[in-house]
Amino acid sequence: MQEKGLLIVLSGPSGVGKGTVRKEIFSQPDTSFEYSVSATTRKPREGEVDGVDYFFKTREAFEEMIENDQLLEYAEFVGNYYGTPVDYVRKTLDEGKDVFLEIEVQGAGQVRKKFPEGLFIFLAPPSLSELENRITIRGTETAELIQCRMKAARDELEMMELYDYVVENDQVELACERVKSIVVAEHCRRERVQYRYKKMLEVD
Amino acid sequence: MQEKGLLIVLSGPSGVGKGTVRKEIFSQPDTSFEYSVSATTRKPREGEVDGVDYFFKTREAFEEMIENDQLLEYAEFVGNYYGTPVDYVRKTLDEGKDVFLEIEVQGAGQVRKKFPEGLFIFLAPPSLSELENRITIRGTETAELIQCRMKAARDELEMMELYDYVVENDQVELACERVKSIVVAEHCRRERVQYRYKKMLEVD
The missing domain is CATH 3.40.50.300 (P-loop containing nucleotide triphosphate hydrolases)
Structure with missing residues (x-):
């Protein structure tokens, strides 16, 4: 186990x-x-990679995550959402990391x-x-x-x-x-x- | 404090x-x-310093420490007592160490x-x-x-x-x-x- x-x-x-x-x-x-990668509705900057720097989401997708309780925590700053996807955290913990x-x-x-x-x-x-x-x-x-x-x-x-x-x-x-x-x-x-x-x- | x-x-x-x-x-x-120095009834070996390597005690003095509850713990091995004087421990802890x-x-x-x-x-x-x-x-x-x-x-x-x-x-x-x-x-x-x-x- x-x-x-x-x-x-x-x-x-x-x-x-x-x-x-x-x-x-x-x-x-x-x-x-492992560093937990955040999800955000902010646009990716040059060089930023989806799934590495952030999980980039549309506003609709992010709000769906909120509704479906898929975020460990979230907040809104300057018109953009930032949050911690619970799936990534659970998966990584389950791998023993x-x-x-x-x-x-x-x-x-x-x-x-x-x-x-x-x-x-x-x-x-x-x-x-x-x-x-x-x-x-x-x-x-x-x-x-x-x-x-x-x-x-x-x-x-x-x-x-x-x-x-x-x-x-x-x-x-x-x-x-x-x-x-x-x-x-x-x-x-x-x-x-x-x-x-x-x-x-x-x-x- | x-x-x-x-x-x-x-x-x-x-x-x-x-x-x-x-x-x-x-x-x-x-x-x-700080390493807690033990008390013992064993004779000092060459180079051993009282209060550094051990607190060297006579059998009578050691048994008096037992009776007066002055040892945190003690045991007897091969005819000699070994124990931890509580005074040294308390004093050193009180000094914040x-x-x-x-x-x-x-x-x-x-x-x-x-x-x-x-x-x-x-x-x-x-x-x-x-x-x-x-x-x-x-x-x-x-x-x-x-x-x-x-x-x-x-x-x-x-x-x-x-x-x-x-x-x-x-x-x-x-x-x-x-x-x-x-x-x-x-x-x-x-x-x-x-x-x-x-x-x-x-x-x-």
């Missing part, structure tokens, strides 16, 4: 550097997971509902580590600015709730290493490994 | 290569955790009771991955031998129950990398990280 792959979801506040971390991860030759999604926090919420067993990684802004200093240096900031920062920090904290892991994006290389370590560790979890042995021994 | 370190417990069936993996881990310059223990499965059970929050890693023999083949190649083995192997596999499986992670020792370098990845991942767990932020925001 083929063991299923892991669904890895990297998300976090906008501007945190998700795309940069994803590109760095996939530029490394030892990365063994780990699938990597890099999506917005709204999308991550949608994915969690359909794949509660996914591995949800919150990419945290590097500034969070400096938050304590920034907040507690009193007298140098107006009370209003401190309040504003506290509110932003609390909002980010609430977004974290949904996630299994928090990776600080202090340095892109370090953030990548952490993401890859998390995937290695998850593959070693006893529940995951033991199930395989148990099944094997039951069969015999 | 200093965040506490992780207690990392590497154990597994005897002969699996725990010592080899531990030595490899501590030979790597980027290893950031990760502590690494390499111990026998019996000792791991004792540690789990005192440190349920520890990170328990089961080092599995490389043969486990070949088990399926070995068991299912029929006709080439006596029924008795197959039964014997099934029993051994089931016993190992039961020993795994106590652990959070299972690391296969197929290659020492790979096993080390997995152990270190598990520690990196555990430091990124949301419960661990979020607590820190929450505490920080409450204080202010």
